[in-house]
Amino acid sequence: MINAEEVTAFRTALASMMLFKKRSSVHDVSVFGAGKQAYWHIRLALLLRGEEIHHLNIINRSFDRATNLIKQLYEPGEKGDYSANGGVGAFGKRTKFTIITPGHGEYDRLLKSHVRQSNVIICTTPSTSPLFPASYLTNTGGRMKGRYIALIGSYKPHMIELHPDILRQAVKPEHGHHHHKHAKNGGAIVVDSVTACLKEAGEIIQAGLKPNEVVELGELVMLKREIERRKAEGRHSDGDSENGMEVQTDRGLREWLEKGNVMYKSVGLGLMDVVVGNDLVRLADERG
Numbered sequence: 001m002i003n004a005e006e007v008t009a010f011r012t013a014l015a016s017m018m019l020f021k022k023r024s025s026v027h028d029v030s031v032f033g034a035g036k037q038a039y040w041h042i043r044l045a046l047l048l049r050g051e052e053i054h055h056l057n058i059i060n061r062s063f064d065r066a067t068n069l070i071k072q073l074y075e076p077g078e079k080g081d082y083s084a085n086g087g088v089g090a091f092g093k094r095t096k097f098t099i100i101t102p103g104h105g106e107y108d109r110l111l112k113s114h115v116r117q118s119n120v121i122i123c124t125t126p127s128t129s130p131l132f133p134a135s136y137l138t139n140t141g142g143r144m145k146g147r148y149i150a151l152i153g154s155y156k157p158h159m160i161e162l163h164p165d166i167l168r169q170a171v172k173p174e175h176g177h178h179h180h181k182h183a184k185n186g187g188a189i190v191v192d193s194v195t196a197c198l199k200e201a202g203e204i205i206q207a208g209l210k211p212n213e214v215v216e217l218g219e220l221v222m223l224k225r226e227i228e229r230r231k232a233e234g235r236h237s238d239g240d241s242e243n244g245m246e247v248q249t250d251r252g253l254r255e256w257l258e259k260g261n262v263m264y265k266s267v268g269l270g271l272m273d274v275v276v277g278n279d280l281v282r283l284a285d286e287r288g
Contacts, residue, residue: 005036012266013040015192015217016122016150017048023148024258025119027054032131032161033124034060034069037152041122043073050095057098057114059131066099112136118147123161125153128202134163143169146183146259154202155267162263164207170261171213184260188215192266200267217264 020026026049031038038058046053060066100110115121115136123131136142154161170185189204191197191214197204198211256262 009036009040012152013044017044019264021048022257026052028118029120030057030114030118031122032059034065037124053095056095059100063101070097121149123151123153127161130163131161134165137166138169146261149263152266157202157205160202162203167207184256186256190264196267201265
């Protein structure tokens with residue numbers, strides 16, 4: 001038997017990490033929540049790029065639960081082997097953990113500071129209201145830095161982790177004339193399934209996004225491959241538009257994925273559970 005909850009959390013984090021690993025900077029990471037989804041996202045982030053993550057903030061209502069999450073990540077097995085129970089051990093030696101709870105007297109100030117400083121924000125809560133004000137990221141100061149934001153906790157129309165204004169700003173066309181410097185937007189929100197997210201994702205629905213303002217992660221991968229194929233054939237595209245996302249050149253796509261504002265929304269795909277589950281069964285058979 002396979003623990004379905006564990007597999008779901010694991011495969012969700014795997015998909016999120018496909019965009020995370022492309023980021024040029026992951027020095028500051030903030031994670032909302034302290035459950036299984038938070039655990040797997042943090043664990044994979046540290047395994048992939050632990051040496052580059054200097055600060056990792058866990059924002060959660062329960063201080064004890066956040067503390068237990070950190071212990072679970074770093075506690076070695078019976079023989080001192082971190083791989084025995086999945087601990088990340090040496091992969092996160094440089095990472096400084098900070099726990100922030102709403103009960104802290106300086107919570108609002110700390111929340112704004114950490115959100116603004118973050119290169120990566122991962123939201124893993126079943127919240128029915130935005131986890132922080134839109135102004136943190138939509139005003140001039142908040143727009144100067146490009147961020148990767150993964151939204152995987154909410155999965156129903158009434159649930160929402162990120163304010164709709166942030167998503168609306170992210171899909172606005174780039175005009176090239178700005179009074180203040182700000183990070184590049186891609187013109188679309190990346191999702192695991194266009195059909196599912198348009199029907200179930202609270203952030204997408206409440207922001208009023210249209211089908212041409214979202215692009216599936218799988219399509220993004222295929223688009224990247226198509227650009228690489230054209231490049232290999234000596235063909236270049238100066239102004240393609242696919243699924244609402246402005247793709248000017250390979251350089252433009254790469255710049256957005258590495259340094260721009262990239263938002264990924266996932267509501268879950270059963271097919272991913274089947275694929276990951278089959279691989280886990282295969283690995284178990286191979287190891288006896």
